[in-house]
Amino acid sequence: MRDPQIWPADHTAACAVTINLDGEFRWEEQYPSLENKDIVPLRVMAKNSMEQGVPRILATLNKYHVKATFFISKKILLRYSKVIQQIIDQGHEIASFSNGSENLALLDPKEQKKLMANSKDALEQKIGRAIKGFRAPDGELTQITLEIAEEEGFKYSSNLFSDNRPFLYSLPSEQSILEIPSSWALCDLPYFIANLTPSEPSGQCRIPNYDKVLNNWKWECIGSIQEKGCCVLQFNSQTIASLGRIYLLDKFLEFILEKQELWIATCEEISDYLLGG
Amino acid sequence: MPKSWIEGKKSAISLCFDVDATTIWKLRAADYPNGDEYIRSLSIGEYGIKRGVDTILKILSEYDIKATFFVPAVIMQENSEIIKKIKFQGHEIAHHGYLHEYSYGTTSVEQLKLINDCQNIFFKVLGEKAVGFRPTGQLLPETVLALEKQPDNLYLITEKGKEIPYYKKVNNQETTLVELPARIEFDDYYQLSYNFYPPQPGSLDRIASYEDVLDNLKREVDGAYQYGACCITAFHPQVLGTPGKSLILRQLIEYIQTFPDIWIGPCQNLAQWWKENN
Numbered sequence: 001m002r003d004p005q006i007w008p009a010d011h012t013a014a015c016a017v018t019i020n021l022d023g024e025f026r027w028e029e030q031y032p033s034l035e036n037k038d039i040v041p042l043r044v045m046a047k048n049s050m051e052q053g054v055p056r057i058l059a060t061l062n063k064y065h066v067k068a069t070f071f072i073s074k075k076i077l078l079r080y081s082k083v084i085q086q087i088i089d090q091g092h093e094i095a096s097f098s099n100g101s102e103n104l105a106l107l108d109p110k111e112q113k114k115l116m117a118n119s120k121d122a123l124e125q126k127i128g129r130a131i132k133g134f135r136a137p138d139g140e141l142t143q144i145t146l147e148i149a150e151e152e153g154f155k156y157s158s159n160l161f162s163d164n165r166p167f168l169y170s171l172p173s174e175q176s177i178l179e180i181p182s183s184w185a186l187c188d189l190p191y192f193i194a195n196l197t198p199s200e201p202s203g204q205c206r207i208p209n210y211d212k213v214l215n216n217w218k219w220e221c222i223g224s225i226q227e228k229g230c231c232v233l234q235f236n237s238q239t240i241a242s243l244g245r246i247y248l249l250d251k252f253l254e255f256i257l258e259k260q261e262l263w264i265a266t267c268e269e270i271s272d273y274l275l276g277g
Numbered sequence: 278m279p280k281s282w283i284e285g286k287k288s289a290i291s292l293c294f295d296v297d298a299t300t301i302w303k304l305r306a307a308d309y310p311n312g313d314e315y316i317r318s319l320s321i322g323e324y325g326i327k328r329g330v331d332t333i334l335k336i337l338s339e340y341d342i343k344a345t346f347f348v349p350a351v352i353m354q355e356n357s358e359i360i361k362k363i364k365f366q367g368h369e370i371a372h373h374g375y376l377h378e379y380s381y382g383t384t385s386v387e388q389l390k391l392i393n394d395c396q397n398i399f400f401k402v403l404g405e406k407a408v409g410f411r412p413t414g415q416l417l418p419e420t421v422l423a424l425e426k427q428p429d430n431l432y433l434i435t436e437k438g439k440e441i442p443y444y445k446k447v448n449n450q451e452t453t454l455v456e457l458p459a460r461i462e463f464d465d466y467y468q469l470s471y472n473f474y475p476p477q478p479g480s481l482d483r484i485a486s487y488e489d490v491l492d493n494l495k496r497e498v499d500g501a502y503q504y505g506a507c508c509i510t511a512f513h514p515q516v517l518g519t520p521g522k523s524l525i526l527r528q529l530i531e532y533i534q535t536f537p538d539i540w541i542g543p544c545q546n547l548a549q550w551w552k553e554n555n
Contacts, residue, residue, distance in 0.1 A: 103474065105311050139474050140306075142314040162320035164328050164520050181320070184471040184484065185521060191483050203480020212486035216521060219487050223520025227332070231520070 053241025095133030329518025
């Protein structure tokens with residue numbers, strides 16, 4: 001693997017914009033004991049974010065000619081096939097967000113393997129070529145999860161928070177997998193998700209000032225440049241694509257494009273560059 | 278409030294960093310199904326050792342500041358090189374439990390065994406025992422009285438909310454152990470720690486705005502300066518040592534250094550000075 005602090009074309013640091021698409025399956029998985037009618041507000045919001053939100057995300061990325069990595073679950077692919085086609089047509093990277101929104105750490109290895117393999121197959125069938133990236137749904141994962149990802153032919157994982165730059169994660173099998181780490185501070189969903197019943201977040205926390213959240217992301221980017229790192233943003237259509245918040249993506253892209261030091265790349269490009277793939 | 282602090286300064290600040298690393302995440306996940314195997318939440322703690330400590334050391338060195346690092350003994354065992362590096366750069370290493378356990382046991386015999394085992398690890402790795410102790414669980418009165426009799430122990434940080442050092446009281450009697458006054462307003466974990474599952478904080482409240490956190494910290498420094506108080510922080514390499522949040526620390530230090538008469542240094546020096554003058 002190449003030195004993960006030396007970036008192409010004299011760039012000081014790297015930045016990847018990733019979009020997580022989990023839609024209503026996130027809530028069905030999180031509230032298995034509730035009937036669908038009891039999570040209606042979340043379901044409506046999630047569905048709207050796929051149908052109205054994703055095209056807005058695509059238009060914003062297009063405005064700045066930025067290619068992003070979309071982590072897509074198999075269930076989302078099957079339910080929103082037309083929207084996913086738009087993402088593919090615009091040339092973005094497609095990666096696996098597992099099968100649904102299951103908490104993989106709670107499943108036995110066989111079950112994990114089945115879900116991850118199915119998701120990879122379905123996505124590859126849709127786009128007609130191999131996919132390289134794997135991200136577990138919000139929740140936990142174990143070393144076995146990453147071991148399965150490596151066995152299934154994924155080239156990189158983007159799941160952990162243990163570094164400011166990509167690194168090789170050593171697996172119990174003595175193989176390794178490239179990890180492209182991120183951090184919670186760089187995810188939009190924890191800042192913005194809000195619902196009264198069921199309570200999201202559980203403490204019914206108030207929604208923070210949008211511009212100040214944008215500033216947190218900017219500070220992280222500046223810090224990444226100082227540390228010659230790799231800044232991996234995670235936006236979820238359920239939160240970033242709302243009418244009032246899509247401008248955050250717009251302003252963030254404008255900000256990173258002004259930073260000449262940054263190599264703006266998809267996770268696949270980062271993985272290919274580092275691994276020589 | 279004292280008329281003046283070390284070197285005749287008007288206020289005193291000790292920057293303290295708790296090198297909790299993975300300990301707190303292991304404890305957090307222990308009650309969850311298959312929790313021992315979780316690697317995502319654990320990775321937040323791993324950052325502290327892998328990058329956070331170095332980032333903090335770099336900043337402290339740039340501004341020529343000596344600080345105090347509180348280290349659970351298991352982290353010292355597993356990462357002795359980086360802990361030695363902290364000490365080698367002139368910072369104080371202090372005691373923070375073994376596994377960051379929230380209970381030290383129900384008898385003082387149990388508590389003292391755990392504490393002494395940790396001190397032995399300190400001695401083995403660093404060649405000396407810690408003089409400072411920020412326990413992660415409650416100490417029994419008999420435990421404090423026993424610690425007072427051990428010549429290595431100088432200060433404790435067991436309470437939060439006071440503004441100047443004082444002698445730790447047990448059964449209404451003052452001991453010779455200095456208690457340094459921590460306050461929640463100087464805890465970065467309270468403002469910035471986050472994990473979705475297992476939830477941290479429990480309410481899943483938002484990660485605060487960095488600029489707001491910085492601004493609040495500056496107001497706390499202003500207040501301490503105005504009233505001549507002292508500040509003991511509880512910062513964490515896994516929090517303020519991350520790329521964006523390190524800018525908070527950097528700007529806070531720059532702000533403190535605009536004051537001509539705020540003393541800044543390790544807890545050990547502050548406690549020793551206080552003891553000699555009170």
